[in-house]
Amino acid sequence: MSLYGVHKLCYAVHHDPKLVQQCREDPQAALDRFGLEPAERQALLDGDVAWLYQQGVHGFLLHHLARHRLFGLDEQIYRQRLSVLGEQADS
Amino acid sequence: MAHLVAAAGVPHPPRFPELARRQGADSEILRLYGEVGRQLRQAGAEVLLILDSDHFNTFFLNNFPTFAIGVAPLTAGPNEPVPGLERTAVPVAEEMGNTLWHQLVRAGFDLAVTQEFEVDHSIMVPLHFLTPSFDLPILPLFVNGLLPPLPSARRCYQLGQALRHILESLPADTGVALLASGSISLEVGGPLAGRIDHQWMDTVLSCLSRGAVEELLNQATAERMRRAGNVSGELLNWIAVWGATAGRTPTFLQPQAGYGHAFAVWRWD
Numbered sequence: 001m002s003l004y005g006v007h008k009l010c011y012a013v014h015h016d017p018k019l020v021q022q023c024r025e026d027p028q029a030a031l032d033r034f035g036l037e038p039a040e041r042q043a044l045l046d047g048d049v050a051w052l053y054q055q056g057v058h059g060f061l062l063h064h065l066a067r068h069r070l071f072g073l074d075e076q077i078y079r080q081r082l083s084v085l086g087e088q089a090d091s
Numbered sequence: 092m093a094h095l096v097a098a099a100g101v102p103h104p105p106r107f108p109e110l111a112r113r114q115g116a117d118s119e120i121l122r123l124y125g126e127v128g129r130q131l132r133q134a135g136a137e138v139l140l141i142l143d144s145d146h147f148n149t150f151f152l153n154n155f156p157t158f159a160i161g162v163a164p165l166t167a168g169p170n171e172p173v174p175g176l177e178r179t180a181v182p183v184a185e186e187m188g189n190t191l192w193h194q195l196v197r198a199g200f201d202l203a204v205t206q207e208f209e210v211d212h213s214i215m216v217p218l219h220f221l222t223p224s225f226d227l228p229i230l231p232l233f234v235n236g237l238l239p240p241l242p243s244a245r246r247c248y249q250l251g252q253a254l255r256h257i258l259e260s261l262p263a264d265t266g267v268a269l270l271a272s273g274s275i276s277l278e279v280g281g282p283l284a285g286r287i288d289h290q291w292m293d294t295v296l297s298c299l300s301r302g303a304v305e306e307l308l309n310q311a312t313a314e315r316m317r318r319a320g321n322v323s324g325e326l327l328n329w330i331a332v333w334g335a336t337a338g339r340t341p342t343f344l345q346p347q348a349g350y351g352h353a354f355a356v357w358r359w360d
Contacts, residue, residue, distance in 0.1 A: 004152060011151050014171055053281070059321050060237060061147055063280025078280075085282045 005034040010061035047071040097134035100271035102352035108175035124220030136268035142328035144236030148211035156203035162188035170209035236324035244311035251334025271332040273325025276351035287351040288319035304338040
């Protein structure tokens with residue numbers, strides 16, 4: 001899994017307010033253009049940031065999803081979900 | 092010739108502009124950046140050469156340089172949302188940048204170049220405090236401090252040494268100050284977020300204040316910096332600036348331990 005599509009989505013939401021809006025209104029369609037693998041797509045829709053982090057998504061970019069409150073995430077939920085990983089320093 | 096008039100290191104937390112504004116005149120943030128800015132002006136800085144790590148705002152994984160220099164007449168930033176900062180234009184020392192690009196490649200440092208770019212909070216937050224009118228020309232030299240594999244600490248130190256050598260052989264007599272932008276221990280968006288690696292902070296600050304170059308270059312491995320947080324590779328900017336000072340001890344060094352970062356100035360005038 002290259003994770004490129006996931007990284008690109010995280011980058012794009014930080015620079016494109018229209019995409020943020022689309023992710024909120026029609027998340028399925030918003031994800032279409034990022035060439036995601038089915039498991040990546042599902043994890044994003046579920047806000048499963050712990051799984052995405054474990055696959056190797058860079059935390060700095062992943063955090064943009066919480067910053068822009070997408071896929072059911074906010075700062076607190078993001079931290080809670082990552083906390084199941086303990087104190088890993090992998091990616 | 093150009094001459095290096097001073098060097099400094101500062102952090103760049105995106106929340107500092109708003110936080111300092113709320114804190115008002117007694118703000119420690121204002122005091123620390125204020126001290127660094129005052130010393131850079133006093134030393135005669137005419138160009139600010141900034142060793143900086145982009146946070147996936149200027150560059151992305153479609154094209155991500157390990158080392159890059161920005162060479163253009165003008166840049167602007169921040170190119171991302173930062174509370175309290177409006178997008179502002181900043182002049183760039185284009186001619187000096189062009190020379191450094193060529194001379195550094197000739198010296199064996201294979202820099203990428205960007206001739207059209209904007210910069211993120213890691214440049215605009217320091218400028219907001221150090222040069223609030225954004226009138227001092229800057230020259231950004233980007234070092235990958237966030238995306239493994241990072242360049243080695245020794246390579247970055249050598250980059251600083253080469254910078255000094257080249258700057259001092261330039262024909263134009265311009266006062267150049269070096270600025271390292273970055274934290275020492277910080278994690279953003281990972282499981283270590285909120286934890287500061289105080290042991291690593293102590294090691295780094297101790298090495299800087301003793302001029303223990305070899306000790307820090309040996310200890311600042313990618314693995315050790317990663318354990319201190321996923322953006323702790325920003326220390327490489329400090330190490331490059333330190334190389335340009337020939338490993339001098341700073342004349343001003345003030346940690347903000349709770350944040351995992353420090354403010355420093357090197358003066359020799």
